[in-house]
Amino acid sequence: MTRRRHSPKVVTGSSLLEGDTVWLTADDRWTRNMSEAELLEDEAVAEDRLLFAISQTDIVVGAYLANAATSRNGPVPVHVRETLRTKGPTNYVHGKQQQEQPVALAGYFEGV
């Protein structure tokens, strides 16, 4: 029996108080910066980490596994929806991108 190929994942969800996007780190913290997330290359480990995340009900809402890829700067999103979650909406410089350096909307998807 061949095992289905597992694509790397991160555990993500929304913070209870603000609804802000957060990711689970390897040392059991929740970070607001995806590059600090734990990249889960093993399916069984990913499922286990998700169960841990779901148990953190007083911190995080709606935890799930999202596909991710590796980069020099840690995990990065592979789906456009997850890219939006790492930065904020594209019609205003609101959300996470607001707290970072000013981001030109035209260059929104560059460097991802």
Next chain:
Amino acid sequence: MYRYSDFDEAFVRERVAQFRAQVERRVDGSLTEDEFKPLRLMNGLYLQLHAYMLRVAIPYGTLNSGQMRQLAMIAERWDKGYGHFTTRQNVQFNWPRLTDTPDILDALADVEMHAIQTSGNTIRNVTADHFAGAAADEIADPRPVAELIRQWSTDHPEFQFLPRKFKIAVTGSPNDRAVTRAHDIGLRMIRNDAGDAGFEVIVGGGLGRTPMIGKVIREFLPRADLLPYLEAIVSVYNALGRRDNKYKARIKITVAETGLDEFQARVDARFAQLRPQFGGADQDMLARIEGYFAPPAFRSAPLGRYETAREADPAFRSWTDTNIAPHKAEGYAIVTVSLKVHGATPGDATSGQMRALADLAERFGHDELRISHEQNVILPHVHESDLPEVHSILGTHGLATANVGLISDIIACPGMDYCTLATARSIPIAQEIAQRFDELKLEHGVGELKIKISGCINACGHHHVGHIGILGLDRAGVENYQITLGGDGTETAAIGERAGPGFSAEEIVPAIERLVHAYLDLRCGRKESFLQTYRRLGIGPFKAALYPERVNANAA
């Protein structure tokens, strides 16, 4: 407009107090998210992609200046300084913190507003013609009836856990501006041959995954029978509606699967049981509500500078050509204020703009404002002599865009920029289309053309009833946009026909441009609208414009 009774006030305040305690119990860990989620949704609080979102009901789209100012205050104090007006005549705040929401709800209660039943499988905010009480073509003001339905449906004990959400729209005009044929129940106020007032009742319309035009279930319902008849419909739906499959749970599927005749027979039987229970208290209440909607004291005054301003100022003339509609009172006009500046987010207004609109309503508009399902703001009662000044003030707040009904007056849902359900973004597509046609200086020459964009199959952007509809989908992680053509949300309602394969985000604006150029080549003179040309010629020539490579391939 309607004013809260002591009962209403106490009811809304109590709900806020309950929600405050529920939020506290969620934060201190006494409630799990599974327990809390239905409670927050009952109060309009969603969790979206980046933050919570609070959806506030604007009953039948009607606001006064005090309420608009309070929305401005809420946006500034607890959000990011703007609100988003939606296709259901609601307003959404995109960035509230969980612990601030009870304070926001209290601030709303201060101006007789709330967020109850803006989510969940309940009867949602009742929508109505945004020109209600003002339109020249109106038979009767639909708002008293909409208010009666709101009071009946709010916290109705039998209808808090319906198979799915339930939307009712009312129009008092033969020209349907409330999309009544795409609602779970649509009500058209009519008169029968004897001159009696009543309703044509339409049931089972809806957009979403399975778009359907509603069917007439009762050609003439006497006015006094309205609530028992509505209760009969919702009651039959509540019993028959499918709870086993979310995608088949709306009443449109119930009616389609049961058959209209059988459904109607069941409604009639239930109605016969219910009618005697309505002993006239509802009609007394309706009479009392009608008192709140007495027309304002219209003044008769000379038209003053109106005509001379039109002659002298092309920008004013252009704005009056597109943004003014005929009013029932002599010398008055209905002003539609466009929230569709080219390149801006459809339906968004800043706190400053909301205050400016409130000031204008107070000064020139008998203190009334409306929100349209097309995501614009209406000043329903403005004397024509005041129009030049109103236009000039709007201009200083970025609110004088002359494009109502034109190609850049686009409906767009929040899409994947905000919404967890979305499969693609809507807002940037709307922005790009509006900017492109502004650059081309084409839109006034093109005339009436309604583009409606949804970021997923749920169709909040009403794409099925757009003359040109755009549906954003996810194709293997990449946004892809399907085009439908020939949709219509008015009294001649029709579901648009899918044109063919979708387009990428880069291809969609050029595709729309090809469609519009095809229309300009095909139309019989400037008076024939896009929809009329489409109806005359069918989809063929528009498909050819959208997919020229196919035509070339066939010719080769």
